[in-house]
Structures are given as C-alpha cells and as structure tokens.
Amino acid sequence: MMMRISARIPRIKTAALVLLAASLSGCGDSGTADVSQWMKEVRQQTRVSIKPLSEPKKFTPFSYDAKNREDPYSPNKLAMALAKARKDGGTIRPDLDRRREALESFPLDTVVMVGTLTKPGLTYALLQVDKSIYQVKVGNYVGQNLGMVTKITESDVSLKEVVQDAAGDWVEREAKLELQESQK
Numbered sequence: 001m002m003m004r005i006s007a008r009i010p011r012i013k014t015a016a017l018v019l020l021a022a023s024l025s026g027c028g029d030s031g032t033a034d035v036s037q038w039m040k041e042v043r044q045q046t047r048v049s050i051k052p053l054s055e056p057k058k059f060t061p062f063s064y065d066a067k068n069r070e071d072p073y074s075p076n077k078l079a080m081a082l083a084k085a086r087k088d089g090g091t092i093r094p095d096l097d098r099r100r101e102a103l104e105s106f107p108l109d110t111v112v113m114v115g116t117l118t119k120p121g122l123t124y125a126l127l128q129v130d131k132s133i134y135q136v137k138v139g140n141y142v143g144q145n146l147g148m149v150t151k152i153t154e155s156d157v158s159l160k161e162v163v164q165d166a167a168g169d170w171v172e173r174e175a176k177l178e179l180q181e182s183q184k
Contacts, residue, residue: 082167092170094146094162101141103127103134108143108159113177116154125149125157127177147175155179 070077106129115126124135136142140149147159159175
C-alpha cells in the first residue's frame with residue numbers, strides 16, 4: 001500500500017507544476033500594449049467641445065393686485081350663483097307624463113342614422129337599432145335622455161336632450177346623430 005501512495009505523489013507534483021506554469025503564462029502582456037498605446041493617442045487627439053450655455057431669460061415679476069376685488073370663492077358669491085342657476089334651471093320642465101315613443105327605450109349610442117326620406121313638405125330620418133329601421137321626424141323623441149329631434153338634414157339629426165345636472169336641476173344639451181356610410 002505504501003508503494004501506491006508514493007507513486008501517486010510524483011504525479012500530483014507534476015500536475016501541480018503544469019497547472020502553476022499555465023496560470024503564470026496568463027499573466028503575460030497578451031497584446032494589450034498595442035490597445036493601451038492606441039487609447040492614449042486617441043485621448044491626446046480628441047478635443048472636448050462644450051457648447052456655452054445660452055443666456056437665461058429675463059424674469060419680470062408680475063404684481064397681482066386683487067385687494068380691491070371680491071374673492072371669487074367667497075360663500076356669498078357662490079350662494080348667489082347657485083340661486084341664479086336654480087332660478088334659471090327651474091324653467092325647464094320635461095313632460096314626464098307623456099306617452100313614450102319606441103326609440104326612447106334605446107341608448108343614443110346604439111341608434112344609427114342610415115338615411116333620409118323626403119315627402120312633399122316633410123323630411124324623415126331613417127334610424128336603425130339592431131336590425132330594425134325607424135322613421136322619425138322633427139318633434140319625435142330618441143334616446144333615454146328625453147332627446148327631441150330638432151332638425152333633420154341629409155347628413156345628420158340634431159337632438160335637444162333634457163337631463164338633470166349635479167344639483168338636480170333640469171338642463172338642456174345638444175346631441176347629434178350623423179349619417180353612417182355603409183362600408184362595402
């Protein structure tokens with residue numbers, strides 16, 4: 001058994017010497033001197049150019065003189081504006097007791113204008129909901145916001161809707177259905 005161990009020791013020493021020689025050979029120059037010389041030359045030849053900063057704009061202070069004016073957020077001013085809005089908004093009253101028309105059960109964004117039909121002295125708009133076509137004239141109602149047809153042209157239908165605002169008052173707003181060209 002002693003003999004086997006003594007035979008292994010020279011092999012281990014040989015392997016260690018080869019490994020040491022290989023690692024020391026990596027410590028050489030390996031061609032980086034050329035790269036270092038080139039980088040040194042480029043640094044010397046390159047000139048750094050920094051653009052000068054532009055002159056800052058001259059600041060002229062603004063004098064806000066509102067001492068003589070009324071505060072726009074004062075409670076009195078807001079109360080007066082709210083009272084005026086309620087007074088003006090109180091004149092609009094939709095007729096909620098009238099009989100509902102067929103197109104009032106559909107949201108306005110599902111109603112599509114597909115054409116017009118003209119008879120002597122009367123123009124109808126052709127409106128499509130799902131796969132059904134309806135004829136409407138000025139004075140008919142369309143949509144769920146009490147939208148009354150006010151004007152019909154070849155390209156659009158104008159509506160006047162009556163809705164409640166945040167304060168609960170009835171207000172009018174304009175809406176329009178435009179002619180949808182068929183895409184063939």
